[in-house]
Amino acid sequence: MKKIVVFTGAGVSAESGLGTFRDSDGLWEKYRVEDICTHEAWERNPQLCVDFYNARRRDALAAQPNAAHVALARLQQTIPSTQIITQNIDDLHERAGAKKVLHLHGEITKLRSNINETATVPLQGWEQHYGDRHPDGSLLRPYIVFFGEGVPYFPEACEQASEAELMIVVGTSLNVYPAASLLQYVPKQTPIYFVDPGQPLFGTYASRIQHIQKKATEGVPALVEQIIKQYAE
Ligand code: APR
Numbered sequence: 001m002k003k004i005v006v007f008t009g010a011g012v013s014a015e016s017g018l019g020t021f022r023d024s025d026g027l028w029e030k031y032r033v034e035d036i037c038t039h040e041a042w043e044r045n046p047q048l049c050v051d052f053y054n055a056r057r058r059d060a061l062a063a064q065p066n067a068a069h070v071a072l073a074r075l076q077q078t079i080p081s082t083q084i085i086t087q088n089i090d091d092l093h094e095r096a097g098a099k100k101v102l103h104l105h106g107e108i109t110k111l112r113s114n115i116n117e118t119a120t121v122p123l124q125g126w127e128q129h130y131g132d133r134h135p136d137g138s139l140l141r142p143y144i145v146f147f148g149e150g151v152p153y154f155p156e157a158c159e160q161a162s163e164a165e166l167m168i169v170v171g172t173s174l175n176v177y178p179a180a181s182l183l184q185y186v187p188k189q190t191p192i193y194f195v196d197p198g199q200p201l202f203g204t205y206a207s208r209i210q211h212i213q214k215k216a217t218e219g220v221p222a223l224v225e226q227i228i229k230q231y232a233e
Helices: 039-044 046-062 067-078 154-162 179-185 203-208 216-231
Strands: 004-008 083-086 101-103 106-113 120-122 140-144 166-170 192-195 209-212
Touching: 004 067, 004 154, 039 046, 046 106, 046 140, 067 166, 067 216, 083 154, 101 154, 154 179, 166 216, 192 216, 203 209
Parallel strands: 004 083, 004 166, 083 101, 166 192, 192 209
Antiparallel strands: 106 120, 106 140
16 A cells, blocks of 8 residues: 655645735735744734634635545545645645644644643634633633744654655645655655645755646646556556
């Protein structure tokens, strides 16, 4: 059974209507990272952070999985060893039917303890009320890895990448570390398919990447069908 690792970024959810970060109309064109997505911002103005992620949560809950999410879930159902690792905080992979999804930067549908980075509670609906507390007594905060904070599941993601016999990357600019360094852990002989209409920072990986320069809903379903034909039948 082929060990397939899928690594996604904001681009896989773009056609579901969720904004990316660094495209021309991206979120970081409209908001300052230092105001809402750093640990200092959370300490300085928690209500602004809560309001920002409430708006992101409302959008994410209103969005629907697209053909790329559905194809990746089908790949995992057909080849169960497939692991999805995402930088995204939305739950569209799960709502498309994916089971094994590792979120590196948190999950919009959960809140977390202010003193324990992995102690999460589910959030019903879109609105967090600032001031509510975690069972451990600390203030609840969005379950988001802010810039400058640790990425608790990165070691597990590296472990998965190191076992990959085939890698699919969808919709990431490879701008943010340590997530972008995941490709370093992929064995040299492992083929890497990269679905992205733009021109991400391939850098030293360029010679190993087969770039499918298409949008996710165009490139991913066809790639998944090709892989299933090649490895599952
Ligand atoms: N299909 C596939 N890819 C797309 C599409 C699409 N329809 N539209 C845009 N893209 C690509 C862009 O070309 C770009 O390469 O998606 C990528 C989006 O890049 P970013 O906006 O930088 O998003 P991402 O790489 O996921 O950012 C990583 O940065 O701000 C942090 O925590 C945040 O997880 C995020 C991390």
